[in-house]
Amino acid sequence: TAASSRLKPRVTLSRSTKKLINEALMNNDFLKRLEAQHLREMVDCMYERVYAAEQLVIQEGEPGNFLYVLADGLLEVIQNAKLLGQMRPGTAFGELAILYNCRRTATVKAVTQSVIWALDRQTFQSIMMRSTQARQEEY
Ligand code: CMP
Numbered sequence: 001t002a003a004s005s006r007l008k009p010r011v012t013l014s015r016s017t018k019k020l021i022n023e024a025l026m027n028n029d030f031l032k033r034l035e036a037q038h039l040r041e042m043v044d045c046m047y048e049r050v051y052a053a054e055q056l057v058i059q060e061g062e063p064g065n066f067l068y069v070l071a072d073g074l075l076e077v078i079q080n081a082k083l084l085g086q087m088r089p090g091t092a093f094g095e096l097a098i099l100y101n102c103r104r105t106a107t108v109k110a111v112t113q114s115v116i117w118a119l120d121r122q123t124f125q126s127i128m129m130r131s132t133q134a135r136q137e138e139y
Helices: 002-007 015-027 037-046 094-101 121-138
Strands: 047-051 057-060 064-070 075-079 083-085 091-093 107-110 114-121
Touching: 015 037, 015 091, 037 057, 037 121, 064 075, 064 094, 064 121, 075 091
Parallel strands: none
Antiparallel strands: 047 114, 057 107, 064 091, 064 114, 075 083, 075 107
């Protein structure tokens, strides 16, 4: 099915990359509330993107279709032209628009060339739904 093909990992992640992504998801205040099994499945469905310095990863006010984890590089978070802070490797972001169907709350921009792992909204939803279905079948 389309859903199961989307759940197949695009590449085999190294153990250290998986660990970095999983820890980033578990350290995020919002994502840490999800089931550990859901988070593990998400790690396997992420794929890598490289952003050049100055490139925008997220633009404030736009709809959002990806959840991200910074693996290497440096990002800055900007809201209403004001610098809110910086993000270092091992940080998950872009979770708010994915979890709450809201517009992007801030702009995220690459300061240096950055390696970022991304998970698309459909795959996120497939993982959450598939696990729920599997649980319902148990009872
Ligand atoms: P989202 O709103 O989807 O897209 C922008 C992301 O920036 C947001 O999810 C958070 O992950 C992150 N973000 C928003 N506000 C802050 C903040 N004050 N400090 C750090 N990160 C933030």
